[in-house]
Amino acid sequence: MTRPLRQLGFLTIGLFDPADPRPGHESVLRIIELGEQLGFDSAWVRSRHLQAGISSPLTVLAAASQRTSRIRLGTAVIPLGLENPFRLAEDLATVDVLSGGRLEAGVSVGVPMNYEHLKRGLYPDTHDVEDFTYERIARLLRAVRGEPVSDFEGTVGIETFHRGIQPHVPDLAARIWHGVGSVGSATWAGTQGLNLLASSVVRAEDESPDVGFDFDAIQRRQIDAFRAHHPRGERARVSIGPVIIPTDSATPAQIERYEAYVASRSARVGVPQGPGRLLFAQDLLGTSEQLAERLAGLASFRAVDELVVALPFTFEHEDYVQILEDLAMKLAPLLGWTPGLTPPAAPGR
Template sequence: MKKIGFLSFGHWSSSQGSRTRSAADALLQSVDLAVAAEELGADGAYFRVHHFAQQLASPFPLLAAIGARTQSIEIGTAVIDMRYENPLYMAEDAGSADLISGGRLQLGISRGSPEQVIDGWRHFGYEPAEGTTDADMGRRHAEVLLDVLRGEGFARPNPNPMFPNPPGLLRLEPHSMGLRDRIWWGAGSNATAVWAAQLGMNLQSSTLKDDETGQPFHVQQAEQIRAYRHAWTDAGHAHTPRVSVSRSIFPLVSNEDRAYFGRGNQGQDQIGYLDAQTRAIFGRSYADEPDRLVSQLAGDEAIAEADTLLLTIPNQLGVDYNAHVIEAILKHVAPALGWR
């Protein structure tokens, strides 16, 4: 059994064919798609966060709105770039969104990836400490977030407060019990997956990672997941971790599907560079008739290792089409693979 959700980057543009032409469209359609996905029986509505781009950026108002409109679907991110974040302010926003949703928030974070502008986090007021990198800064912000989400007091109260204080040191409010165990780390390498396990975070592994062995993407990703689980066991955490992978999967069940995705040119892994030093491998997309799609997906080792599958969607094709894609996967693919 697997949880199956969608992952949207929340693009908008005025280009021909786009049904998401403004920021308002991207936000409101994200809410509508989450509602539709819940009605179809999907398990999660997840969103990517990018700054300085015509994509979703500030996730917590959106997650809170979805939480208020839905009843059961998980709401989450995959991922938030922690180089840009004030972890204390973030803890307050996350606590609020989680309480509004009744404890359904699954918060994916990471140290970040190449962005639209040079050192964009500097514009947000953040600088790495001397002798450290921006990646170090992102991981440090994550550690602070994890610490304050425990709900323990750390701030000395004012002896003459505006309102009466409870005894002892004060914590951030609102505090949402259990959210600390629903933080996920987006790991691009085996080493950061191990680090996430040691800190007790769930693992999100997307459609790209550092090319560490030269093997096919799904094989490297499966090895990353196994290394994470070994590190989790060694750390002695009390609860069971969760692991998600992201994939672009399109069952070709209509003429519209075949027009969009039936050209057969996305069936191979790709190699690229995230920066001058980091060689990355990008996982293939899957698009085929349902029976052939089932056969292809059955050989994906990383999907087999994961308990959660996030379907990356072409959000600019609109709510109705993306709901159709999700329904086709739940109906034609998931049962045949034993995911449902």
């Protein structure tokens, strides 16, 4: 049985021209503004380092917070291997305060991509001893929850110091999400009481003798393992993030480009990629009626009531406008969604 869709969001990478980066960043802010106008519940940005994509998602979301009033603002995801949990906790809390409590902070762990090439620029003196395990998330959680990061509290001259991170937002820890790719990481996230970001990429963990590697089945196992170990059980928050491209109001030229984009990525579906043995979900393209039927057939979609649609990386601003409008006005209502009326369930309820 499919759960009615309660939360609808979208995710963008925010590409820009390195020679003129402002228009790309401005496009992201305009897209987030449009998302709020269309009733989307959340807008998420990726983290892209040493690429022509958003390298400082919290800075972008701080700007977006001043141009919106309702839509929730998320990171999907911040790789903690490139961050100091102490400083990141300060930035997360600050953006949450600026947004009026609308931040949804998605993070991940692991050795950073291309670490061998950037480690000396990132950690000149400690690159061989940095801890990229779950402990890095645990450090962030402790800091966000207000546990001491200093053994001093008091006044020095006219300056007052606290033991814990400032500003302190008591409920921010309940809005931290873990981006996972394996049953093991999903299980760990559940034991920690985190929220689960299930993306369009998983690790190839199980192979069926009949169909090979089944992305949907693997992702559903991750969701089930997460909830089996989460204090809130079936009420634990999970979102999935497939690439979905509705064509209801697209022009023939747009549809042709969209079809070419999906075709160029289809060969990797069902085939583990790279040393991490990553599996990619099939991009979903079609009319809203066709897409609703395909989503209903996914075991992972039937297990959730939150959807964060990943926008294709390389499209134009006008394409994103068309896709968002069709998502909000055509597809999501077929899935039971009501625009911008239902807030996320509070932890513990």
